[in-house]
Amino acid sequence: MNKYVAESFGTFWLVFGGCGSAVLAATFPSVGIGWVGVSLAFGLTVLTMAYAIGHISGCHLNPAVSIGLWVGGRFPANQLLPYIIAQILGATVAGGVLYLIASGQASFDVSAGFASNGYAEHSPGGYSIISALITEVVMTMMFLLVILGSTDKRAPQGMAPIAIGLCLTLIHLISIPVTNTSVNPARSTGVALFVGDWAIAQLWLFWLAPIIGACLGAVVYKFIGRTKD
DSSP states (O other): OHHHHHHHHHHHHHHHHHHHIIIITTSSSSSSHHHHHHHHHHHHHHHHHHHHHHHHHHOOHHHHHHHHHHTTTTGGGGHHHHHEEEEEEHHHHHHHHHHHHHHTSTOOOOOTTTOOOOGGGTTOOOOOOOHHHHHHHHHHHHHHHHHHTTTTSSSSTOOOOHHHHHHHHHHHHHHHHHSSSSSHHHHHHHHHHHHOHHHHHTTTHHHHHHHHHHHHHHHHHHTTTTOOO
16 A cells, blocks of 8 residues: 555655646746746656655656556556556646645636646647657657666666656657647646646547557567567
């Protein structure tokens, strides 16, 4: 049970820290932290939680990561569903806490996005559904490649959280303009539930694409990371 509780708290921190930086600080008051700051915030949430709970739950914080680790032979199938439920719960609570804080401002408008992921007219840069799909698949594939590689027993010990956190930062720097960056179905769900409407209608892509990408990343690493018998 402690693994599932750790995953909930960890995913809460990722969504609250990452999406919170986008909602509360990205443009405050006229010159905020911007996309670079939001990208760094997401990376820092993973880095800090990896050190805090990595030894307890593995610090997945992401259904796609859990599925990818299972495909890569690093995670048991019987823990997949409990992990995913714990991650979604943590993300949803984070979305709720963030909503309570953000709605304290008179000009707050949840329909404006609330850090939700989207494509077409809801893409920050107006990118198409195809662009969004490719971006999310490729970004998540590379994320899993870095996760599996940096946590390999042959990799330098103790450095994985830094590599993974910086990878997530880079992913956001690349893909915020396209989809507002998901690579994490729980992160997408946690805020979309409070936006409703278009965010829920487009949520399917931010489950499907990251899971496909994670599985591809696991398959690629199983091939390139294999050792000779």
